[in-house]
Amino acid sequence: MDEHGRLSRRRFIGAVGAAAGGSLVGAELLTGTALGAGARRPATPNAALAALMEGNRRYRRNEWERRDYSPVGERRASSQKPFAAVLACADSRVSPSLVFDVERGNVFSVQVAGNGVDPGALGSLEYAVAVLRVPLVMVLGHSDCGAVRSAIDVVAGRTSFPPSTFGAIGAVVDTVVPAIESVPAGERTIDRCVATNANVQAQALARTGPILSTAVAAGRLRVVGAVYEIASGRVRLA
Ligand SMILES: [Zn+2]
Structure with a gap:
């Protein structure tokens, strides 16, 4: 502040x-x-996931409490102890702290168009796991994602993003392309591809060494894919 x-x-x-x-x-x-009363910081992967989903239920019911799970409270100006990391799209309609009804300092948020894993996103999430010790990473896709739509069009050969005209936009779309290619050609609807992309990125993160894969193998970390439905506000596992 x-x-x-x-x-x-x-x-x-x-x-x-x-x-x-x-x-x-x-x-x-x-x-x-509303901030912090009885709200112990979730310490395990499943407790962190439950806290996010319960926050999303409050959000959908319009019962926002801005729940604060951070043990640092008013001292968060000098430290942070988030209980989850979220890799979400940069879309202006997507706000992890809002849809999970948590106060600042609770969710480590990485946002990049298409919620694909590029070096910046990976390094940020590795920092969240190795240094901040978050027990949960959620890859959060969303309905009506323009980056996923563009990747569908690229895979179908309907469009392309040459760097001479589009700068680095094509590189962002390219992080989504393998997920689209994993969906059978006749089934590449936007909803199916958004969900698949969230899962493909989550699975790739869980396999990535040395930090994330080690934490997953040790049971300290869970990586999940999820989809945020903008119209309803609902987040569901992908
Ligand atoms: Zn998007």
Whole structure:
């Protein structure tokens, strides 16, 4: 939070409480009970996945609590202890912290168009696992993904992205192409390809050494593919 935000935070919370008309949401913001009360940081892969999915249920029911699983609380300005890492698309409609209803500092978020694994994404996730010790990596595809749509068109020969015109856009699309090619030619619908891409990227990450594959083999890490349905807000495993 910047200095202005810090100075005005109390006034902002008061305004939210007043606007909420004394509702539960306003009361929780005023007292801070929504952030951290009984919310132990999930320490195992399955507990982390359950926390994400429960947060998504709150999001869909419009019962946001901005749940805080971070043990650092107000000290997060100098450290972070996220309980999960998410590799999501850069699409402006996709916001992991929002759809999983968690406070800042809880989810280590990597966003790149098509949620494909490039060196930047891989290195970031390796840092999250090796240094921040996250027990879960989720590859989160989403409905109506333009990068996946482009990869479908590339594989079908309908379009191409030569670097002389499209810069590095083709390289981003290329991270999705192998996933599309793994789907039978007559079945390459956008929904099928989005789900397959999430799973293919997740499986590739789980096999990648030395950090991720070792953590998976030791049972310290689970890597899952999932899809965010924009219209409903629902996240489901792919
Ligand atoms: Zn996308």
